[in-house]
Amino acid sequence: MSFQFEGNKEGKTNRPLVCVQGLGFVGLAMATVIANACDNDKILLYNVVGVDLPTNKNNIDIINKGELPFKTEDASFLDELRRAVLINKNFFTTSDMSFYSQADIVVVDVPLHIEKRSKNDYSKYSLSKKPFEQAIDSLGKKIKPECLVLIETTVPPGFCSKVVRPILEKNFESRNIVSSPIIAYSYERVMPGKEYLSSIRNYYRSFSGIDEKSTQKVKYFLESIINSKDYPLRREQETEACEFAKILENSYRAVNIAFIYEWTLLAENAGINLFSVIEGIKNRKTHNNIMEPGFGVGGYCLTKDSLLALWSADNFYNSVYGLPFSKRALEVNDKMPLHTIDLILQEMKVKNKKVAIMGISYRQDVGDTRFSPSELFYKELIKLKAICFVHDPYVEYWPECHEAPFIAFDHSLKDVDIIVFTVRHRCYSEATKEYLLEISKEGTLFVDAFNILDDEKISFLLKNNRNVIGVGKGHIKRIKETIKCQKY
Amino acid sequence: MSFQFEGNKEGKTNRPLVCVQGLGFVGLAMATVIANACDNDKILLYNVVGVDLPTNKNNIDIINKGELPFKTEDASFLDELRRAVLINKNFFTTSDMSFYSQADIVVVDVPLHIEKRSKNDYSKYSLSKKPFEQAIDSLGKKIKPECLVLIETTVPPGFCSKVVRPILEKNFESRNIVSSPIIAYSYERVMPGKEYLSSIRNYYRSFSGIDEKSTQKVKYFLESIINSKDYPLRREQETEACEFAKILENSYRAVNIAFIYEWTLLAENAGINLFSVIEGIKNRKTHNNIMEPGFGVGGYCLTKDSLLALWSADNFYNSVYGLPFSKRALEVNDKMPLHTIDLILQEMKVKNKKVAIMGISYRQDVGDTRFSPSELFYKELIKLKAICFVHDPYVEYWPECHEAPFIAFDHSLKDVDIIVFTVRHRCYSEATKEYLLEISKEGTLFVDAFNILDDEKISFLLKNNRNVIGVGKGHIKRIKETIKCQKY
Numbered sequence: 001m002s003f004q005f006e007g008n009k010e011g012k013t014n015r016p017l018v019c020v021q022g023l024g025f026v027g028l029a030m031a032t033v034i035a036n037a038c039d040n041d042k043i044l045l046y047n048v049v050g051v052d053l054p055t056n057k058n059n060i061d062i063i064n065k066g067e068l069p070f071k072t073e074d075a076s077f078l079d080e081l082r083r084a085v086l087i088n089k090n091f092f093t094t095s096d097m098s099f100y101s102q103a104d105i106v107v108v109d110v111p112l113h114i115e116k117r118s119k120n121d122y123s124k125y126s127l128s129k130k131p132f133e134q135a136i137d138s139l140g141k142k143i144k145p146e147c148l149v150l151i152e153t154t155v156p157p158g159f160c161s162k163v164v165r166p167i168l169e170k171n172f173e174s175r176n177i178v179s180s181p182i183i184a185y186s187y188e189r190v191m192p193g194k195e196y197l198s199s200i201r202n203y204y205r206s207f208s209g210i211d212e213k214s215t216q217k218v219k220y221f222l223e224s225i226i227n228s229k230d231y232p233l234r235r236e237q238e239t240e241a242c243e244f245a246k247i248l249e250n251s252y253r254a255v256n257i258a259f260i261y262e263w264t265l266l267a268e269n270a271g272i273n274l275f276s277v278i279e280g281i282k283n284r285k286t287h288n289n290i291m292e293p294g295f296g297v298g299g300y301c302l303t304k305d306s307l308l309a310l311w312s313a314d315n316f317y318n319s320v321y322g323l324p325f326s327k328r329a330l331e332v333n334d335k336m337p338l339h340t341i342d343l344i345l346q347e348m349k350v351k352n353k354k355v356a357i358m359g360i361s362y363r364q365d366v367g368d369t370r371f372s373p374s375e376l377f378y379k380e381l382i383k384l385k386a387i388c389f390v391h392d393p394y395v396e397y398w399p400e401c402h403e404a405p406f407i408a409f410d411h412s413l414k415d416v417d418i419i420v421f422t423v424r425h426r427c428y429s430e431a432t433k434e435y436l437l438e439i440s441k442e443g444t445l446f447v448d449a450f451n452i453l454d455d456e457k458i459s460f461l462l463k464n465n466r467n468v469i470g471v472g473k474g475h476i477k478r479i480k481e482t483i484k485c486q487k488y
Numbered sequence: 489m490s491f492q493f494e495g496n497k498e499g500k501t502n503r504p505l506v507c508v509q510g511l512g513f514v515g516l517a518m519a520t521v522i523a524n525a526c527d528n529d530k531i532l533l534y535n536v537v538g539v540d541l542p543t544n545k546n547n548i549d550i551i552n553k554g555e556l557p558f559k560t561e562d563a564s565f566l567d568e569l570r571r572a573v574l575i576n577k578n579f580f581t582t583s584d585m586s587f588y589s590q591a592d593i594v595v596v597d598v599p600l601h602i603e604k605r606s607k608n609d610y611s612k613y614s615l616s617k618k619p620f621e622q623a624i625d626s627l628g629k630k631i632k633p634e635c636l637v638l639i640e641t642t643v644p645p646g647f648c649s650k651v652v653r654p655i656l657e658k659n660f661e662s663r664n665i666v667s668s669p670i671i672a673y674s675y676e677r678v679m680p681g682k683e684y685l686s687s688i689r690n691y692y693r694s695f696s697g698i699d700e701k702s703t704q705k706v707k708y709f710l711e712s713i714i715n716s717k718d719y720p721l722r723r724e725q726e727t728e729a730c731e732f733a734k735i736l737e738n739s740y741r742a743v744n745i746a747f748i749y750e751w752t753l754l755a756e757n758a759g760i761n762l763f764s765v766i767e768g769i770k771n772r773k774t775h776n777n778i779m780e781p782g783f784g785v786g787g788y789c790l791t792k793d794s795l796l797a798l799w800s801a802d803n804f805y806n807s808v809y810g811l812p813f814s815k816r817a818l819e820v821n822d823k824m825p826l827h828t829i830d831l832i833l834q835e836m837k838v839k840n841k842k843v844a845i846m847g848i849s850y851r852q853d854v855g856d857t858r859f860s861p862s863e864l865f866y867k868e869l870i871k872l873k874a875i876c877f878v879h880d881p882y883v884e885y886w887p888e889c890h891e892a893p894f895i896a897f898d899h900s901l902k903d904v905d906i907i908v909f910t911v912r913h914r915c916y917s918e919a920t921k922e923y924l925l926e927i928s929k930e931g932t933l934f935v936d937a938f939n940i941l942d943d944e945k946i947s948f949l950l951k952n953n954r955n956v957i958g959v960g961k962g963h964i965k966r967i968k969e970t971i972k973c974q975k976y
Contacts, residue, residue, distance in 0.1 A: 157758055189772075234767075237764065237963060238963070238966075240758050240759065241761065241765050244751075244754075244755065244765055248769060251747075252769070253774075259814070262809060262814065263736055263739075263797075263811070265807060266645075266732075266797065266811065270732065270804070272645075272726060273729065277729050277733045277736060280733055281736060287777060288773075290736075312754075313754055316758070317758050318757070319753060321750060324750060324816075326750065475726070
């Protein structure tokens with residue numbers, strides 16, 4: 001505890017201390033936002049200590065140099081981190097848990113992993129409760145009785161009242177603290193990408209405390225860091241409701257993606273451009289959340305959050321009905337990339353063919369490869385003895401498939417037989433038809449797995465002796481017939 | 489063919505003739521809109537003949553008197569019908585199919601029924617193609633070669649090109665007509681209720697012709713009857729795409745209703761107010777189509793349209809994957825009213841209990857009882873030997889359960905044990921808490937199956953010795969506990 005906050009040196013010793021527990025994609029962004037929060041007179045509001053496990057020492061050192069341990073499209077993130085760490089010096093990171101004893105607020109952003117235990121039946125899962133419980137226990141051992149513990153981790157509904165509360169209460173009891181622990185829940189909706197930090201400050205938040213005191217404390221804290229004027233905070237009556245909301249949001253998206261998948265297959269068979277159909281449907285306000293066909297679903301949330309609610313259904317609420325749509329959606333979505341392989345196999349065998357996978361992150365214009373659908377796609381192609389190369393403008397190293405050779409988005413592609421666009425990164429959709437033609441050899445199969453190529457590009461490539469297929473683009477058959485008619 | 493159009497008498501003999509085939513909920517509204525369509529100088533554009541089967545003679549007579557054969561909340565509907573039939577005299581209805589031979593345009597609004605053949609597995613269905621095919625055949629026998637045949641009926645994707653076209657072509661061939669039939673598809677999104685006619689004029693439309701000529705003709709016609717300035721028409725490239733869109737729209741809604749059902753059960757178990765959670769989620773534009781918990785799904789479209797696409801998958805496209813989410817949604821939604829019975833049974837047995845079912849139409853502030861979820865609910869309660877009464881401000885006779893005794897929404901309810909609000913009709917949600925108390929006896933169980941009662945009313949009723957339960961309202965348990973604490 002040798003660190004001396006700059007602010008404190010200047011005598012501002014009563015600046016409240018916020019500890020952020022867990023410095024991942026969410027925790028580091030939250031810590032940065034909190035460290036930069038000011039009052040109306042532009043005076044900094046908080047000192048922030050990020051606390052992570054000693055195993056993450058590497059990241060801790062990077063952050064303390066004012067650098068980001070991951071890439072982001074949001075330039076303001078690095079600026080604000082630097083300002084906090086290097087200029088204002090009101091934010092540093094450590095593995096020393098003794099800081100919890102000084103904290104006025106602890107924001108919990110430690111992960112709570114749930115693993116699928118069967119490839120086909122997702123009712124078999126295992127929740128890694130232990131590390132999360134230990135993290136809460138480490139707080140219980142040290143925090144002041146009045147410290148607000150704000151859980152942001154996506155947890156099974158009921159976790160705050162049925163897991164966090166008993167752990168803290170037990171600790172308070174052994175420490176002879178008579179007051180109740182102050183616990184609240186509020187989930188983030190962080191969107192990595194260009195609006196990374198803004199997605200924390202400028203977005204709606206729901207919150208709830210386990211009692212009135214907790215509720216008032218968390219409301220006051222959130223109001224101080226979030227633009228609640230434009231994005232009013234919303235209080236839920238129970239922490240359960242708040243925990244529930246986060247998972248329901250993501251399950252809603254996951255189900256709608258899985259729903260559109262079955263219509264994608266039908267549209268392809270029927271020779272229909274499903275993207276056009278959906279554009280028309282989206283005119284209706286009541287239907288504008290309908291999803292588009294695509295290559296697959298990735299990321300940390302949409303691929304697993306429903307299982308957390310299923311865990312609660314099984315373990316807390318004895319709910320026999322379960323969540324059949326939500327569970328099935330995860331099963332369908334995880335396998336979705338295999339459909340693109342089916343489409344390719346309808347055109348040619350892939351054995352010994354060179355395939356370039358363009359896009360390995362889980363989302364457009366983002367460098368995060370966690371649970372990316374490209375992973376299964378890559379592994380399946382390797383099984384089929386294809387020779388795979390990968391490209392992603394935001395990724396230099398693919399931890400999940402570390403052996404995958406990278407290829408450039410240029411003339412190097414003249415050497416490959418199949419070019420698959422799997423992520424709608426800007427550089428792919430902005431590539432001109434002439435460029436696509438120039439960097440590919442005659443006979444190349446272009447696979448448009450995420451609506452990267454418009455009809456003009458598709459026609460142009462087809463006319464110039466490239467082949468093109470696409471997910472949800474049944475109408476390409478018709479374009480091919482038209483071109484054939486024109487030729488003969 | 490004795491009828492003389494008023495306009496024609498005045499010499500406007502070149503006003504084009506539109507026949508509307510099938511004068512049901514859609515056809516009659518369409519016919520009324522077409523008959524009232526004017527050009528910029530407010531001159532009527534069309535003469536309209538409604539053609540229905542001789543079996544519907546009763547309705548034909550009613551319409552020809554300028555009256556509606558069904559109730560509607562849209563007063564303008566009756567006004568416009570009267571204007572067309574009685575004042576402008578450019579619309580009459582008949583069962584005489586010889587008018588087809590004079591038609592410039594035929595709008596097809598005849599139903600195409602698909603029936604479920606198993607209560608549990610909706611992959612077993614039967615499509616009643618015959619009556620629809622006969623209707624098209626009757627056109628083929630008579631229409632002029634240049635007549636535009638505009639299909640509005642919700643049909644399995646592919647029907648225009650694979651069913652309608654061959655029937656008309658075969659007829660043209662026998663009639664030695666060398667030109668191709670002019671066929672187009674455009675689906676309506678008619679919403680019975682206050683905006684009945686407006687939902688035809690002031691809403692987005694997709695359309696497609698089976699060739700360029702058909703496309704241009706239907707575009708010109710739709711522009712003349714629809715407010716396409718504010719609601720631009722959208723052309724799809726194939727009639728298949730257009731047929732597809734209508735069913736996909738309704739399947740999207742059906743799946744999202746079935747999706748929220750599983751979260752409703754979990755929320756009730758977890759003691760959560762799911763309506764509040766969903767209100768919070770709807771703040772997100774990407775999530776504002778999320779559905780609310782409810783009593784069930786009814787109406788002609790949402791309960792069956794997915795099966796039409798499944799029929800195409802099975803019969804036209806040999807699509808083995810099917811539409812598992814969409815199909816399952818219908819199965820789940822149809823059984824949804826049974827959940828309200830489960831909720832009641834958790835409170836009391838219903839045998840010999842008097843139950844008032846408040847709302848038997850399928851939608852709020854609408855009098856249409858077709859496929860209303862109240863039907864299954866009523867029949868199940870009868871099976872359980874409950875004594876059922878029904879009420880609906882928009883329905884005087886319930887054709888699907890003609891024996892059901894009606895009850896008034898007043899002191900008559902003092903005699904019943906259970907009052908179930910199943911439809912969010914305005915008169916129910918606007919009833920004051922004092923009124924609800926006054927018309928019910930002590931111990932009455934109020935069942936709020938569609939978010940008709942707010943928390944204030946619920947608390948008031950509970951405090952005054954009524955019992956209350958509700959679909960998606962797990963938090964009522966908590967309200968009860970609070971009241972209990974206050975009492976003792």
